[in-house]
Amino acid sequence: MKLYSLSVIFKGATKANLLKAAYDLSSFSFFQRSSVQEFMTFTSALIVERTSQGTRASVKEQEYLCHVYVRNDNLGAVVIADTEYPQRVCFTLLDKVLEEFSRQVDSIDWPSGSPETINYKALDIHLSKYQNPREADAMTKVQAELDETKIILHNTMESLLERGEKLDDLVAKSEHLGNQSKAFYKTARKQNSCCEIM
Amino acid sequence: MAESDEEVDVLVQRVVKDITNALKRNPNIDEIGVIPCPEARYNRSPIVLAENKLGIESWCVKFLLPYVHNKLLLYRQRKHWVDRQALVDITCTLLLLNPDFTTAWNIRKELLQNGVLNPEKDLYLGKLALTKFPKSPETWIHRRWVLQQILHTFSDANHKKNEQGEREQANAVRSQQLSDHLARTLHQEMNVCSDAASRYPSNYNAWSHRVWVLQHMAKGNIKVFHDELSSMRLWVSMHVSDHSGFHYRQFLLNELITELCRASASTTWLAQQQSSTVSNSSLHQHSCTERNGELSGADTASEEERQFSLPTVLQLFLQEMELCSDLIQSFPGHETLWSHRRHIFFLWHQWRTEHQHNCHSKGENVPVDVSDGNPGMLVQSSVGQGESVNCKTHASEPMEVDTGLLPDPHDSKRLKRGVLPSCPPSLPSEHSFVSIILESCCNYEQRRFALAYKKWLGTVIGLQG
Numbered sequence: 185m186k187l188y189s190l191s192v193i194f195k196g197a198t199k200a201n202l203l204k205a206a207y208d209l210s211s212f213s214f215f216q217r218s219s220v221q222e223f224m225t226f227t228s229a230l231i232v233e234r235t236s237q238g239t240r241a242s243v244k245e246q247e248y249l250c251h252v253y254v255r256n257d258n259l260g261a262v263v264i265a266d267t268e269y270p271q272r273v274c275f276t277l278l279d280k281v282l283e284e285f286s287r288q289v290d291s292i293d294w295p296s297g298s299p300e301t302i303n304y305k306a307l308d309i310h311l312s313k314y315q316n317p318r319e320a321d322a323m324t325k326v327q328a329e330l331d332e333t334k335i336i337l338h339n340t341m342e343s344l345l346e347r348g349e350k351l352d353d354l355v356a357k358s359e360h361l362g363n364q365s366k367a368f369y370k371t372a373r374k375q376n377s378c379c380e381i382m
Numbered sequence: 383m384a385e386s387d388e389e390v391d392v393l394v395q396r397v398v399k400d401i402t403n404a405l406k407r408n409p410n411i412d413e414i415g416v417i418p419c420p421e422a423r424y425n426r427s428p429i430v431l432a433e434n435k436l437g438i439e440s441w442c443v444k445f446l447l448p449y450v451h452n453k454l455l456l457y458r459q460r461k462h463w464v465d466r467q468a469l470v471d472i473t474c475t476l477l478l479l480n481p482d483f484t485t486a487w488n489i490r491k492e493l494l495q496n497g498v499l500n501p502e503k504d505l506y507l508g509k510l511a512l513t514k515f516p517k518s519p520e521t522w523i524h525r526r527w528v529l530q531q532i533l534h535t536f537s538d539a540n541h542k543k544n545e546q547g548e549r550e551q552a553n554a555v556r557s558q559q560l561s562d563h564l565a566r567t568l569h570q571e572m573n574v575c576s577d578a579a580s581r582y583p584s585n586y587n588a589w590s591h592r593v594w595v596l597q598h599m600a601k602g603n604i605k606v607f608h609d610e611l612s613s614m615r616l617w618v619s620m621h622v623s624d625h626s627g628f629h630y631r632q633f634l635l636n637e638l639i640t641e642l643c644r645a646s647a648s649t650t651w652l653a654q655q656q657s658s659t660v661s662n663s664s665l666h667q668h669s670c671t672e673r674n675g676e677l678s679g680a681d682t683a684s685e686e687e688r689q690f691s692l693p694t695v696l697q698l699f700l701q702e703m704e705l706c707s708d709l710i711q712s713f714p715g716h717e718t719l720w721s722h723r724r725h726i727f728f729l730w731h732q733w734r735t736e737h738q739h740n741c742h743s744k745g746e747n748v749p750v751d752v753s754d755g756n757p758g759m760l761v762q763s764s765v766g767q768g769e770s771v772n773c774k775t776h777a778s779e780p781m782e783v784d785t786g787l788l789p790d791p792h793d794s795k796r797l798k799r800g801v802l803p804s805c806p807p808s809l810p811s812e813h814s815f816v817s818i819i820l821e822s823c824c825n826y827e828q829r830r831f832a833l834a835y836k837k838w839l840g841t842v843i844g845l846q847g
Contacts, residue, residue, distance in 0.1 A: 185620055185713075211580060213514065214435040215415035247583075268623050270713060316620060318712060367418040371440070 185268040186211060188248070189224040190277070190311045192285050192304070193232040194294040195258045200229040203289070203297050206307035208315065219365040226360045227341070228252075228262035234344040235260065240275060241336040243344065253278040259286055259294060273317040275335070281310060394449045397442055400429040401478070402471045410434050413513040414478050416443065436478075436510075443479060450476045451483070458485055466498050474507060481511035481518040491527060501528045505567075509574050512588075516578040522591045525574075532567060533598065536560055564599065568606070571595045576617075579627065589626040593633050604645075607638045611698075615705065622713045628722045635702060635726070639733060642695050696806060699730045703807050707815060715827035720835050730807055731843055812839055 191205035202225060209217045227250060235241055235254045243250045249267050251274040254260035261278045288304050289297070314320040338344055341351055355361060355369050405411060412434050419439040422428070428439035450472050456462035457469070464472070470493060473486040490507075493499045505528055508521045515521065539560055542553075572595070578588035600606040611634045618627050703726060710719045805811060816839075819832045 185622065213415045213581075214413050214433070215417045215430075215437045219418065268621070268713075268716075318619070364418055367420050367440070370420075371418050 185270075185317065186266045187263060187269060187274075187311055187314055188266075189221075189228065189262075189264045190281065190307055191225065191228045191262050192281065192307070193229055193260045193262065194297070195232050195235075195237070195254055195260050196295055200232040200260070201295060201297070202229055202299060203294065203302050204285070204299050204304050204307055206311040208311055216368065219362075219368040222361050222365040223369070224264055226355070226358055228264065229360070230341075230354065231262055231344065232260040239336060240278075240334065241338060242271060242274075243338040243341060245341045249274075251275060251278060253282065255282060257286070257291065259291075261285075270317055271335070273314065273320065277310060277314050277320075281307065390445050390449060393442065394446055397428060397438075397446055398450070398471050398475045400427050401436070401438075401475050404429055404431055404436055405474070408434065408436075411436050411510065414438070414510050415514055416440050416479075438479070446475070447479055451480075454483075454485060454489065458489075466493065469493060470499060477507060477511055477521075478514070481508075481515050481521040484520050487520055487524040491524070494528070494531065501532050504528050505570070512574060512578050513581070516581040516585055517587050519587055522587045525571075525591065526594055529567070529571070529595070529598070532564075536564060568595065568599050571599075572610075579617075579624075583621070584624050584626045586626045589630045592630060596634075596637070602641060604638065604641050607634055607641070610634055611638065619705075619709060622709055622716045623718050625718045625721070628718055628725075631702075632722065632725045632729070635698060636729060638698060639695050639729070642692070642698075643733075643737075646692050695733065699726065699733075700806065702726050703730075710819070710828075714823055714825040715831070717827075717831055720831040724835065724838060727807055727812060727839075727843070809839060809843060 187208060188211075189205060189207045192203045194201040194203055205225060205228070207221050207224065209220055212220050227245070231241075231243055231250055231252045232254060235252050237254055237258060238256045240253045241251075243252070244267070247267055248264055249269070249271070250262055250264045251271065252260060252262045253275060259282055261282050263274050263277055265274055284306060285304055289302055293302065345351065345354075352373075355366060361369070408431065411431075414436045415438075417430060417437045417439045419428075419441055422439070422441050428442040430437040430439065453462065453464065453472060454476065457464045469489055473490050476483055476486050477490075490499060490504055494501060494504060505525065508525045508528075511518060511521050540557065572592065575588045575592040575595070579585045582588075596606065596610070611631070614627070614631055614634070618624070618631055621627050703723075706719060706723045706726060710716075710723065713719065813836065816832050816836045820829060823829060823832075
């Protein structure tokens with residue numbers, strides 16, 4: 185079980201604004217890491233954009249699960265994990281991070297802040313601590329507090345998209361993704377359909 | 383971009399040369415990868431080196447692969463001559479990009495047998511290829527072939543030693559070097575397997591290679607098996623749906639139990655050691671002597687070891703069941719954990735049956751009191767120790783019975799950790815475990831697995847017992 189990324193994002197009126205993020209990409213091949221990171225940022229922002237206020241959701245994409253919580257004050261957080269990682273622990277982590285973040289960072293800074301300007305350093309620590317869910321928090325303690333039935337489950341990223349919208353188009357249009365990442369996305373897509381050497 | 387045949391020729395030769403030079407100059411390269419890059423940029427080499435990682439830009443692969451493929455096939459069909467050094471370089475490039483190309487590995491086998499290549503180099507090449515293709519069956523197969531070559535050299539060296547008794551001292555040094563070398567190789571193989579297993583989930587090829595390595599390079603070496611079992615504990619706890627990883631654990635347990643029982647069955651541990659070294663190949667002799675060297679107390683502790691090996695078996699089962707229960711409860715809904723439980727319980731059930739049988743066949747009138755039907759098993763916390771007594775009695779040490787009643791060091795450790803001491807697993811205890819799960823958990827999958835386990839207990843174990 186593994187956590188790959190943890191990000192705090194503000195859900196603005198038109199688009200999501202990344203405030204702070206932490207990544208653990210050690211399990212990815214070295215030359216893919218930068219692209220993978222860009223994709224995780226892109227995906228996290230997209231998910232927050234498409235999640236309504238006051239909801240928790242889990243989005244399945246290939247072998248990854250993206251867990252999102254957007255609070256009523258439009259502050260949201262996303263954790264990207266593998267499918268093995270317990271869902272409850274992810275939402276515990278999200279609650280905790282959002283609570284801590286809103287205590288430390290003034291809400292005036294949320295709409296315009298960026299990872300460089302926001303002063304909140306705990307994300308990396310949380311991400312590495314929660315890699316082993318049993319050492320992080322007593323897992324059982326929080327279990328009862330979370331009503332699992334209220335978590336929306338999306339089986340693909342596509343189900344977050346609007347009618348006529350395509351993920352490929354969003355990737356092609358994105359400003360967050362570099363050329364290498366877009367090429368990476370294309371090869372990954374191709375590989376899914378047939379077995380190729382690279 | 384290169385397009386005409388000539389240009390491709392020049393490009394490929396350059397890339398092959400670049401890769402060879404990069405590997406030569408940086409012996410610490412530990413990973414390879416393809417960099418997504420559809421078009422060639424500037425007039426730059428497509429080979430990139432960063433932080434000991436070797437990257438190949440993707441645009442050149444489509445020129446490179448068909449070209450080297452062809453060249454090797456033509457060489458194989460004897461239509462085209464390629465000199466040895468070129469063969470080494472071409473196969474290296476090709477295998478890094480397509481490690482399942484058997485012909486290339488076969489060419490390298492020939493080069494290895496002719497002494498052009500050394501085995502370490504091929505193990506290293508395989509290791510690099512596995513960082514990009516962690517499952518590649520041909521790479522694992524070739525790896526085993528190379529390891530067998532190393533083992534052959536090892537046993538040859540030992541034979542020579544036996545023949546030429548007069549140069550004993552020099553040979554002792556040499557054989558020490560060889561066994562150190564073998565220990566290093568074993569360690570390296572374990573690392574390669576771990577790396578591949580974490581790069582690809584349920585990597586059956588990596589785990590079965592690991593099993594092969596232990597069977598061929600550490601057979602009967604209880605210490606190695608013990609170390610593996612404890613180092614795997616955290617890994618399986620973090621990969622609760624990796625069936626291959628759990629299967630490896632089952633293999634370790636099975637081997638350990640067989641070895642421990644063998645050890646306790648023979649009259650003395652040392653005699654058993656010697657008999658095993660005689661019957662085994664000279665290679666094993668070395669792993670055994672080495673083990674004794676490592677565990678300086680092994681010889682002195684042998685007497686105790688023999689007496690305690692049966693309780694140790696019980697301890698192994700208890701700890702494994704405890705780990706399994708803990709994981710099932712912490713991570714609901716993983717079938718792997720439930721099938722691991724089945725395996726462990728089955729192994730335990732079988733071992734107990736055999737053990738009882740042995741007792742009776744030896745005519746000892748001390749029955750091993752671990753029957754399924756004993757309901758006291760569930761409430762009596764001292765039963766675990768009670769059984770230890772019986773096991774020890776089986777090892778015909780009646781005078782030692784009293785020590786069995788002293789608190790088991792493992793048990794007290796468990797108490798310190800705040801976990802209740804467990805009873806040996808039995809049908810009723812398994813049923814009550816299932817009931818607890820069914821009562822407390824509302825995860826659909828978890829309930830399904832629990833019910834299936836219950837059914838399995840009833841049909842498979844119930845009918846046998």
